[in-house]
Amino acid sequence: MPRPDWLRPYRTLHAHYGPQHWWPGETPFEVMVGAVLTQNTAWTNVEKAIANLKRARALSCGAILKLNGGELAELIRPAGYFNVKAKRLRHLCAFLEAQGVARHPEKLRDKAELPELRRRLLAVHGIGEETADSILLYALNLPSFVVDAYTRRIFGRLGLLEGDESYGAIQTAFEAHLPRDVALYNEYHALIVQLGKSTCRPKPRCGDCPLRRFCPAAASA
Known part of the structure; x- marks a missing residue:
């Protein structure tokens, strides 16, 4: 056979x-945000949420962490489950800050080998396997299917x-x-x-x- x-x-x-031509995103951080926001929603809704973040000049780790939960949730409302996703975005940004890559999230790939990076991402509240692998593949250009x-x-x-x-x-x-x-x-x-x-x-x-x-x-x- x-x-x-x-x-x-x-x-x-x-x-x-x-x-x-995937993943649509101007920066690695935008791809990471999109990977969180696309959970349980259509990509068109994610695009609206990301556009809101850009208009508010809030598409960065520092800016997201400065917003309170309600402010962030309102900006990402089009993506649905906005209160939950606001918390997840803040957890992701706090993780990137703790890793020392808040200003340059793409440098996360230099912090450890792929299996260890994946383990660290999965330890972030709200980051499941599909989201972690999307970040690894599309934002960090690492071979994680x-x-x-x-x-x-x-x-x-x-x-x-x-x-x-x-x-x-x-x-x-x-x-x-x-x-x-x-x-x-x-x-x-x-x-x-x-x-x-x-x-x-x-x-x-x-x-x-x-x-x-x-x-x-x-x-x-």
Whole structure:
């Protein structure tokens, strides 16, 4: 039996959709903020919240920590769950300050090796695995594959996953079957999100899917 080719979906999606130019953000810190704000909301809402922070000149660690919780929550209101996310942003900024990188958050990557950085991020209140990996990959350019609900759904339908694995098991599977390459991880995750949003939805649109030729779920639909 041939060994599954985990790069085949990537090649097919990239040929179909083209480069995705992720993550949208002008600075590493903006990417970090976006990774927190995008939890449980659409990216369009995150863009509105970040625009509010920019208008208030509050898109920096120092500025966020100077705001009280209510002021920050009001600025990020468009992102939803704004009181909770305000606390999470403040915890992230306090962490960056404690690491000595508040002025230059991108220098966090110099503080430790990737596994230790990931452990430190996961210890920050409100930073889960997907958010931590998004920060590592998109803000710090470190090879940590991001897993989300789209990943689980698509690769379960492709037969490469059972679908009920832990986050860590799915991440390990991808990283074991792919070259350890930041640009590849970046583009692959972005393409997975594009497919999950547009086609491989809870009720899939298999007829429009670029992966349908080798998807067992599409064949049985």
